[in-house]
Amino acid sequence: MLFEITSAALDPQRLIDHVRKDESGAVALFSGVVRNENLGRRVLYLEYDAYPEMAERVMREIAEEAMGRWPITDVAMQHRTGRLKIGETSLVVAVSAPHRKEAFEACHALVDRFKEVVPVWKKEVWEGGEEWIEGEAVRHE
Amino acid sequence: MLFEITSAALDPQRLIDHVRKDESGAVALFSGVVRNENLGRRVLYLEYDAYPEMAERVMREIAEEAMGRWPITDVAMQHRTGRLKIGETSLVVAVSAPHRKEAFEACHALVDRFKEVVPVWKKEVWEGGEEWIEGEAVRHE
Amino acid sequence: MKAKVRLFARLSELAGTREAEVELGEGLTAGEVYQALCGRYTALSGLKGSIRYAVNGEYAEPGHPVAGGDEVALIPPVSGGADAV
Amino acid sequence: MKAKVRLFARLSELAGTREAEVELGEGLTAGEVYQALCGRYTALSGLKGSIRYAVNGEYAEPGHPVAGGDEVALIPPVSGGADAV
Numbered sequence: 001m002l003f004e005i006t007s008a009a010l011d012p013q014r015l016i017d018h019v020r021k022d023e024s025g026a027v028a029l030f031s032g033v034v035r036n037e038n039l040g041r042r043v044l045y046l047e048y049d050a051y052p053e054m055a056e057r058v059m060r061e062i063a064e065e066a067m068g069r070w071p072i073t074d075v076a077m078q079h080r081t082g083r084l085k086i087g088e089t090s091l092v093v094a095v096s097a098p099h100r101k102e103a104f105e106a107c108h109a110l111v112d113r114f115k116e117v118v119p120v121w122k123k124e125v126w127e128g129g130e131e132w133i134e135g136e137a138v139r140h141e
Numbered sequence: 142m143l144f145e146i147t148s149a150a151l152d153p154q155r156l157i158d159h160v161r162k163d164e165s166g167a168v169a170l171f172s173g174v175v176r177n178e179n180l181g182r183r184v185l186y187l188e189y190d191a192y193p194e195m196a197e198r199v200m201r202e203i204a205e206e207a208m209g210r211w212p213i214t215d216v217a218m219q220h221r222t223g224r225l226k227i228g229e230t231s232l233v234v235a236v237s238a239p240h241r242k243e244a245f246e247a248c249h250a251l252v253d254r255f256k257e258v259v260p261v262w263k264k265e266v267w268e269g270g271e272e273w274i275e276g277e278a279v280r281h282e
Numbered sequence: 283m284k285a286k287v288r289l290f291a292r293l294s295e296l297a298g299t300r301e302a303e304v305e306l307g308e309g310l311t312a313g314e315v316y317q318a319l320c321g322r323y324t325a326l327s328g329l330k331g332s333i334r335y336a337v338n339g340e341y342a343e344p345g346h347p348v349a350g351g352d353e354v355a356l357i358p359p360v361s362g363g364a365d366a367v
Numbered sequence: 368m369k370a371k372v373r374l375f376a377r378l379s380e381l382a383g384t385r386e387a388e389v390e391l392g393e394g395l396t397a398g399e400v401y402q403a404l405c406g407r408y409t410a411l412s413g414l415k416g417s418i419r420y421a422v423n424g425e426y427a428e429p430g431h432p433v434a435g436g437d438e439v440a441l442i443p444p445v446s447g448g449a450d451a452v
Contacts, residue, residue: 012153012157012170013153013154016153016172020172020174022177022227022228023176023177023178024174024176025173025174025175025176025449026171026172026174026449027171027172027174028169028170028171028172028245028248029153029169029171029172030167030168030169030241030244031157031161031168031169031170032167032241032363032364033167033237034166034364035163035164035239035364036164037164046364048362049290049294051288051290051336051339051357053339054336054339054340054355057339057340079362079363086163087161087163089364090362090363090364091362091363091364098176100173100249100252101249103171104245104248104249107169107245108242108245111241111363114362114363115360115361115363117341117360118360118362119355119357119360120360120361120362120363121290121291121358121360121361121362122361122362122363122364123291132291132295132358132361133361134292134332134359135359135360135361136359166364167364173448174449176449187449189447190375190376190379191375191447192375192421192424192440192442194424195421195424195425195440198424198425199426220447220448230449231447231448231449232447232448232449241363252448255447255448256445256446256448258426258445259445260375260421260440260442260445261446261447261448262376262443262445262446263446263447263448263449264376273376273377273443274446275377275417275444276444276445276446277444
């Protein structure tokens with residue numbers, strides 16, 4: 001398992017190599033990329049803030065939940081902080097499993113869960129304004 | 142779009158870079174990896190054969206089907222041929238989309254469809270024997 | 283007896299700081315630590331409904347007691363990743 | 368008037384070749400091209416139920432007519448990728 005909050009560029013290949021095991025036939029990977037538009041606004045860049053120590057701990061918790069729920073072999077996640085341009089990768093989640101169905105399901109569920117509970121925040125900056133985007137105020141514990 | 146049958150090592154990062162567009166917020170990727178066991182047999186290596194010209198054409202067809210069915214922005218696929226060791230990647234499918242749900246669904250469906258119709262075959266070689274693995278004899282046209 | 287408070291994202295911009303110290307006196311809960319901060323940084327007021335708390339890096343209820351040396355974090359609704367949906 | 372035939376995977380091992388030429392005579396279908404090959408490479412016999420055909424790189428029914436210069440491929444059940452399920 002590998003969980004990282006980092007200001008450096010993310011590296012999907014490293015996460016694929018990390019999760020791959022000799023018994024895993026499938027790796028599913030999600031890469032979240034900064035796009036040029038949101039809610040009809042032309043985005044200039046995003047800025048990410050995080051509570052790194054807690055984020056890495058919560059990532060481990062949700063990964064362990066997923067390992068208990070699906071027959072998967074490993075999980076790795078990275079989230080980037082700081083200013084990200086259009087096209088840069090903010091989040092990578094990789095899951096390995098013997099079979100692809102479980103790899104896809106667990107990877108998708110982990111991305112959903114990440115966005116609910118991992119303490120990372122994004123600010124959208126557009127021409128003439130900016131706003132901290134806030135997710136649903138869910139309480140999960 | 143990018144469709145390749147190649148005897149060289151596959152490159153997931155290149156496919157991610159290829160499918161990513163400024164309007165896509167999500168890239169889902171599948172990497173099929175040679176695993177050490179199948180049907181209880183200890184696999185030594187796999188050998189892949191393909192009909193490359195037709196395979197690249199059929200990949201394009203199923204990608205276009207997917208582009209018509211889901212709001213996705215691009216698709217790329219590579220399959221490797223020749224002898225592959227445990228842990229080497231035989232298939233990579235990458236899909237970009239504005240949102241992750243469609244990226245995951247289309248990527249998963251494309252891997253399923255690839256295995257039904259793209260003319261690529263694998264031979265499993267284990268201690269003391271070998272066998273061409275044959276999928277379901279489906280007829281889809 | 284003091285606790286360290288960490289602020290992130292919109293909350294840190296509203297308060298103009300990413301860290302603060304709060305005197306616990308007879309003892310405070312996580313929610314009361316937030317109320318104490320509101321007295322000092324008035325721009326933080328009125329956000330109680332959307333804030334979650336963490337004590338020493340783990341999510342905690344507003345009523346969770348805070349001990350001397352604890353690290354309390356005010357957690358606005360998280361929004362990691364890139365795509366909205 | 369001849370067609371080129373391509374063989375892959377198990378079929379190429381059974382025939383001992385990856386390519387063959389078949390004389391079309393008065394005209395043959397894709398399925399008849401396979402039957403003609405079975406006369407030459409007897410190990411290919413009996414696989415009709417599992418073979419699909421492609422003519423010039425596109426899947427075709429067994430009854431698809433083959434013209435001179437066409438490329439006919441005998442396609443055993445495909446099995447790309449790595450994981451079984």
